[in-house]
Amino acid sequence: MRVLExxxxxxxxxxxxxxxxxxxxLVPTMGFFHEGHLELMRLCRSRCGLxxxxxxxxxxxxxPAEDFDRYPRDLERDRALAEAESVDLxxxxxxxxMYAPDSSTVVLENLVSRGLCGLGRPGHFQGxxxxxxKLFNIVxxxxxxxxxxxxxxxxxxRRMVRDLDFPVRVEAAPIVREPDGLALSSRNxxxxxxxxxxAPGLYRALYRGAGMFSGAKGDTSPLLNEIHREIESATxxxxxxxxxxxxxxxxxxxxxxxxxxxxxxxxGPVRLIDNVEVA
Ligand code: AMP
Numbered sequence: 479m480r481v482l483e484x485x486x487x488x489x490x491x492x493x494x495x496x497x498x499x500x501x502x503x504l505v506p507t508m509g510f511f512h513e514g515h516l517e518l519m520r521l522c523r524s525r526c527g528l529x530x531x532x533x534x535x536x537x538x539x540x541x542p543a544e545d546f547d548r549y550p551r552d553l554e555r556d557r558a559l560a561e562a563e564s565v566d567l568x569x570x571x572x573x574x575x576m577y578a579p580d581s582s583t584v585v586l587e588n589l590v591s592r593g594l595c596g597l598g599r600p601g602h603f604q605g606x607x608x609x610x611x612k613l614f615n616i617v618x619x620x621x622x623x624x625x626x627x628x629x630x631x632x633x634x635x636r637r638m639v640r641d642l643d644f645p646v647r648v649e650a651a652p653i654v655r656e657p658d659g660l661a662l663s664s665r666n667x668x669x670x671x672x673x674x675x676x677a678p679g680l681y682r683a684l685y686r687g688a689g690m691f692s693g694a695k696g697d698t699s700p701l702l703n704e705i706h707r708e709i710e711s712a713t714x715x716x717x718x719x720x721x722x723x724x725x726x727x728x729x730x731x732x733x734x735x736x737x738x739x740x741x742x743x744x745x746g747p748v749r750l751i752d753n754v755e756v757a
Contacts, residue, residue, distance in 0.1 A: 479561045481553075481568045485616045488569050492528065492617055495566075500527025504619035504646075506610055509533035509570075510550040510664035511559045514654040518623045519563040521651050526621060531560055532613055533570040538577070538584075539605030550664050569617070576612065585611045585642070590633045590727045594740055595751065598718045603634050610635055614644050621647045625654075627661050629740060629753045633727050653752075655681065661752045673746040679712025684739050684754040691722065691756045694733035698722045701733060715745035 482488050492502055503526030505518045515531075522529045533556055540546035553570060560568055584604050591603035614622065624632045636648050654662050659681035660674075669677060687705035694701065706720050721729050722736040730736050740753040 479557070479565055479567065481557060481570060483569075483571055484575060485571065488530070488567070488616055491567060492530070495528040496618075498527075501621065502526060502528045502617065502619045503530065504613065504617045504622045505529070505531045506613050506622065506624070507531060507533055508535045508549065508664065509556050510552055510667075511556050512654075512662040512664060514625055514627060514651075514662040516559065516563055517654050518625060518651050519560065519565055521649065522621070522623045523564055525649070526619075528567070529565050530567045530569060530617055530619070531565050532617075533568060534576060534609065534613075536576075536605055536609040537573055538608060539602050541599055541601060544599075545665075550667055569613075576609070584608045585638060587634045587637050587641075590630065590637050593727060593729060594630050594719055594721055594723070595742060596630070598742060603631070606631055607634055607638050611638065611642070611644070614646055619646055621649055623649050623651060625651050626753070627653045627663070628751070629738060630727050633725075659685070661750070663750065665748050665750075668746075668748050670746055673714075673748070676713045676715075677745055677750060680709055680715075680741060680743050680745075680750055680752050681754070683708040683712055684741060684752055687739050688754040688756045691733050691736050691739065696733055698731060698733050698736065705739070709741065709743060713743060713745055715743045715750075718742040718744060718749070 503522035505522050507515050535549050537546055585607040586604050587607050596603055632650055639646055639648055659678040683705050690701050702720055709717055720741045723740055724730050724735055724737050736756050738753050738755055743750045
């Protein structure tokens with residue numbers, strides 16, 4: 479497995495693989511791998527001849543008061559984990575390699591990115607869409623792999639690919655959870671033991687809520703209020719949002735139109751997000 483830091487090296491290596499007829503797969507990440515990342519690598523490995531994982535903590539998707547500086551990083555550990563999954567190539571550029579100091583062009587998705595996390599994290603999805611567009615242009619993958627944990631991100635990327643005609647097939651992988659239901663996240667390491675013990679209350683309430691929504695009709699408010707109360711009392715956290723949304727991340731008024739329940743919860747120093755599909 480190679481670890482490359484320069485865009486040109488990546489382009490050259492990928493070009494050679496493409497001439498050899500291999501399908502190119504990309505798994506964009508911010509590193510500090512857990513089983514969720516590894517599942518994406520396995521999916522990529524099973525579908526593509528060249529499996530490339532990018533590790534880049536992208537400053538433009540963090541707000542000024544957010545955790546860019548203290549986002550967990552461990553390239554040596556990530557390298558060993560990726561190697562064990564038979565990844566061919568890690569692309570781990572420095573910020574200066576990715577962004578010119580006077581970089582002035584962005585990708586702005588204007589609909590799917592507005593609600594949910596877009597409200598509490600202004601500029602976040604612009605940063606995400608821009609860096610993913612750049613990675614797509616550097617790597618020119620046939621397929622790119624994203625997790626359903628970041629459901630709105632997935633929807634934004636699908637939109638961007640459709641609207642800007644990127645010749646990339648976007649594949650989604652299911653959410654990987656701890657045995658007690660907590661969705662894996664690199665940030666979970668910052669939960670205190672007591673917070674960690676209460677954190678699965680988010681998933682449990684969403685799961686129960688999805689059961690309540692299934693087959694339900696009419697106003698979503700009474701159901702959402704009940705789930706809201708349950709999440710906050712089970713976790714001791716503060717909900718940033720709890721939304722009933724359709725496939726396009728648009729909030730629905732009628733329970734029968736709800737496809738997902740999605741939430742962001744502040745628990746101690748960590749902002750957890752999760753979602754559950756309504757069957
Ligand atoms: P990140 O490194 O957090 O930016 O995540 C990189 C990719 O892994 C994204 O496509 C995420 O949606 C995906 N991912 C993160 N956590 C999980 C999880 N628990 N289950 C499935 N995919 C995940």
